[in-house]
Amino acid sequence: MPDSFYRIPSWQRGDESLNQQKRIEELEAQLGEADDIVRDLRAELREVQDELEKLTKNSMQCSSEQKSGHDVAASEEMSNVKTISDFGYVALKFCP
Incomplete structure (x- = not known):
């Protein structure tokens, strides 16, 4: 087959070039939308992380405050507990 058979006519090259240009523009628009979504999601993530x-x-x-309160209460309770050591064993008795 002659080389001219494989050559693309100039009018087809123009159409193909236009189609490629349109496709590039579509992809760039999609990329822009994706960038906007990523930016919004990052902002939302920062807000949620700050709240967390x-x-x-x-x-x-x-x-910490509850623990401090429990520590004080436990200390007060322990001051009311008497240790009874009798016959080699230790028993705790609560004395209100």
Whole structure:
């Protein structure tokens, strides 16, 4: 077959070039949309992480305050407990 058989006519090359250009523009538009979505998701993720950090700090602070309160209560209770050692064993007796 002659070489001209495999050659693409110039009018087809123009159409193919236009189709490729349209496809490139479509892909660039999709990429722009994807970039916007990624940006929005990152902003939302930062907000959620900030909220989680606040909740974690509050929870730890509450836990620490409760622990301190429990420690004080436990210390007060322990001061009311007398140790009885009789015949080699130890028993704890709560004294209100």
